[in-house]
Amino acid sequence: MTTLANVLLLLGGFGALYFGAEWLVRGAARIAAAMGTSPVVVGLTLVSLGTSAPELVVGVIATLNDEGGLLVGNVLGSNLANIGLILGGTALIKPLAVADRVISRDVPIMIVITILAFPFVLDLEVDWGDGLILLALLVAYVSFTFWTEDDEIRDIREGVGTYAGDEEEGGQDTLRNLGLVVIGAAGLGVGGKAIVDSATYLSGVLGASPEVIGLTIVAVGTSLPELVTSIVAAARKQADIAVGNIVGSNIFNIAAVMGASALVRGYPVDQSILTLQLPAVLILSILVWPVVASARRVRRSEGLLLLLVYFGLMGWITLGS
8 A cells, every 4th residue: 555545545534533423422321321330330440441442443453463552652642632732722722610520629639640661561561460450459549539519420421421312211211222232342453453553554664663653643642532522521511520530641651551452462572662752751641730730721822832832842752763
């Protein structure tokens, strides 16, 4: 295939991933609502995981293709993009209010999860044992979030409502919702395969490492669900949901994507992940804390700061790789 064909394949893969994740989560949430499943449970599992589904699928397929660098680069690049591009860019357009629980709980947990990632890559390999621990951390986080205050439950219900719609309608259209699940899952699979294959080809043509391709092109593409969710939430004056979605997605990316992929097959980690990419994610994650805590909102000037730091870190990583 030519370079142009691979670029088109990459773009098509992003589209398939985005709509696949959207349809899968929407269909599954409606089926769960029709079965009487608690909206809190649906929100903490299906909807929360939905925005990280592209990274998860790309990660698993990259592992099967022995492209561990692409996997980890995508995870860390997505976390950088979530904070720098999405949070910073959205705040630049519209200042974002931040809920107290995000400041006191979610952002510190995101920082701790990022710090805990260092020991797992210290030996330059993530194996199934590391994967089990990462998934255990995810279960602990979800379980802790489940027992939160009423405001958290209200926000989760609002988030689920955008996917589940009317419960009676969900019961009447079970076959249609099952179809959404099947088509969505297929879209994720096809899109993930297309992205991994095209990104691998382009890394060879451009002379860039899989880690850098995953950190840049693939990471921005797989962060589309977070971008759309944040913009919609901000437009609906639910900015605290927008910030919470970004922070939660970063936690899921490290714990779920790296953990689940390691259970499929252990994967090597390049030295640049340990010395450049992971430290960059930690720097930006720590920066978020004073930004959101300063006035319990992310102002336009702070959004610009996050953007500038993001591009500075990306330049540092690219030059150092």
